[in-house]
Amino acid sequence: MKQFLSSLSGNGIWGALTGGSMNQMSLFALSISPYITASIVLQLVAVFYKPLQDLQKDGKTGQDKYKMITSVTGVSLALIQSLAMAIGFGQSGLLSPYNTMTVFGAVVIWTAGAFLLILLGNFLDNFELGSGISMLLLLNIVSTLPSDVASLFTMLIKNNSIAISVTRTILIVAVYTLIIFYCVFLSTSEKRLFVTYSNRLGRNSLKTKAEFPIPLMTTGVMPVIFAGTIITIPVIVSQFVPALRSGIPQQIVKFLSPSAWFDVHNIWYTAGAVLYILIAFFFGNFYREISFNEKEIATNLKKSGGVFPGIRAGKQTEDYLRENIIAVNRVGCTYLLILILAGHVLTNNLNMSGLSFTGTSVIIAVSCLNDIANRCSTVLEFSAKYNYKSQRLLV
Amino acid sequence: MIKQYFDIKSLGLHVEPMNQLVKKTRITIAGLVLLGLSIFIFDAAINKVLAMIA
Numbered sequence: 001m002k003q004f005l006s007s008l009s010g011n012g013i014w015g016a017l018t019g020g021s022m023n024q025m026s027l028f029a030l031s032i033s034p035y036i037t038a039s040i041v042l043q044l045v046a047v048f049y050k051p052l053q054d055l056q057k058d059g060k061t062g063q064d065k066y067k068m069i070t071s072v073t074g075v076s077l078a079l080i081q082s083l084a085m086a087i088g089f090g091q092s093g094l095l096s097p098y099n100t101m102t103v104f105g106a107v108v109i110w111t112a113g114a115f116l117l118i119l120l121g122n123f124l125d126n127f128e129l130g131s132g133i134s135m136l137l138l139l140n141i142v143s144t145l146p147s148d149v150a151s152l153f154t155m156l157i158k159n160n161s162i163a164i165s166v167t168r169t170i171l172i173v174a175v176y177t178l179i180i181f182y183c184v185f186l187s188t189s190e191k192r193l194f195v196t197y198s199n200r201l202g203r204n205s206l207k208t209k210a211e212f213p214i215p216l217m218t219t220g221v222m223p224v225i226f227a228g229t230i231i232t233i234p235v236i237v238s239q240f241v242p243a244l245r246s247g248i249p250q251q252i253v254k255f256l257s258p259s260a261w262f263d264v265h266n267i268w269y270t271a272g273a274v275l276y277i278l279i280a281f282f283f284g285n286f287y288r289e290i291s292f293n294e295k296e297i298a299t300n301l302k303k304s305g306g307v308f309p310g311i312r313a314g315k316q317t318e319d320y321l322r323e324n325i326i327a328v329n330r331v332g333c334t335y336l337l338i339l340i341l342a343g344h345v346l347t348n349n350l351n352m353s354g355l356s357f358t359g360t361s362v363i364i365a366v367s368c369l370n371d372i373a374n375r376c377s378t379v380l381e382f383s384a385k386y387n388y389k390s391q392r393l394l395v
Numbered sequence: 396m397i398k399q400y401f402d403i404k405s406l407g408l409h410v411e412p413m414n415q416l417v418k419k420t421r422i423t424i425a426g427l428v429l430l431g432l433s434i435f436i437f438d439a440a441i442n443k444v445l446a447m448i449a
């Protein structure tokens with residue numbers, strides 16, 4: 001069972017996001033993946049279902065209700081996922097004895113584990129250091145670090161001369177530092193559009209300037225997560241369907257398997273990476289369409305008296321915003337794909353496709369850590385200037 | 396066309412100053428190392444306790 005699961009969860013984004021918990025088939029085998037799936041599904045549904053959209057914009061009460069709906073949907077998805085897994089494993093002979101009681105037990109345990117993690121994530125939200133689910137995601141990713149360090153040591157450093165070991169250690173540290181620096185650059189860069197607000201004060205009009213930031217990672221890591229998930233579906237299905245493991249279907253599955261790309265001995269499989277890039281750009285654009293409502297932003301700007309210099313309020317502002325968001329999103333997707341594909345080049349050619357801390361997991365971990373660090377520094381700055389006893393600002 | 400994707404000035408991107416990026420990189424690396432070490436120590440401790448119980 002462990003061998004079979006390592007082949008599924010070692011590769012791709014789900015291996016990193018679950019922290020290898022699927023390998024252990026423990027209480028938390030599903031980890032927080034049902035909650036993540038539920039949030040994506042509800043975000044897509046909210047595009048077409050107005051009451052859900054209104055809940056998101058309704059202030060704290062609405063957002064609490066939306067969070068509860070997401071949690072309930074997450075638990076329901078966990079139930080469905082654990083049932084499908086239990087039946088799938090049972091039919092493949094990996095769940096023994098395969099009977100109603102074993103399947104029921106597995107479903108209850110895995111669903112309870114996912115439910116506990118969702119509760120823990122919601123509890124961590126109260127500390128206001130960022131999203132609790134993001135923190136759990138960060139811990140899942142970081143939990144694979146010790147085993148990755150051990151793998152790197154065994155593969156590249158152990159049983160070599162001191163000179164080679166030291167050189168390789170320095171190289172590994174340098175490469176990872178560069179990757180983390182690149183991720184910090186990706187998560188902190190933005191395009192700033194200048195907005196001028198004019199407010200009337202009696203007979204006078206007051207003009208203030210503000211900035212409208214468009215983050216470089218406009219859609220976050222969603223394009224690569226969607227692309228990675230879709231492209232590995234045939235690989236996962238082939239594990240359950242023996243007919244796909246020979247002949248032409250096997251070649252197609254290999255073409256879609258990220259661990260076969262950029263291998264100098266079988267370079268033609270790299271064509272799968274081209275398909276991956278196209279899917280990532282498609283989902284980047286799709287996710288941008290559903291996340292940003294340029295019309296609403298333009299309307300809100302108009303209501304608050306804000307204009308972009310040289311751009312008329314209304315339709316022109318909407319078009320100007322759309323143009324800029326599309327351009328930044330395209331560049332952000334490109335930079336993100338460079339990171340992911342560079343990771344594949346390194347791991348596939350150095351025979352390290354089992355490493356979890358590469359590509360998407362690094363950028364998620366770096367973004368979460370940066371977010372937590374920013375919030376902590378804001379809280380510390382505020383506490384330094386605010387006397388909690390007398391409830392007065394000191395500065 | 397490829398150049399326009401990498402020319403930060405023409406893209407109008409606001410990139411933080413190098414010292415800020417380096418500072419954030421250092422904080423991130425420190426955070427990852429600390430978290431990784433804590434998880435490793437905690438995992439080893441739990442395994443030891445479970446081995447004693449078993």
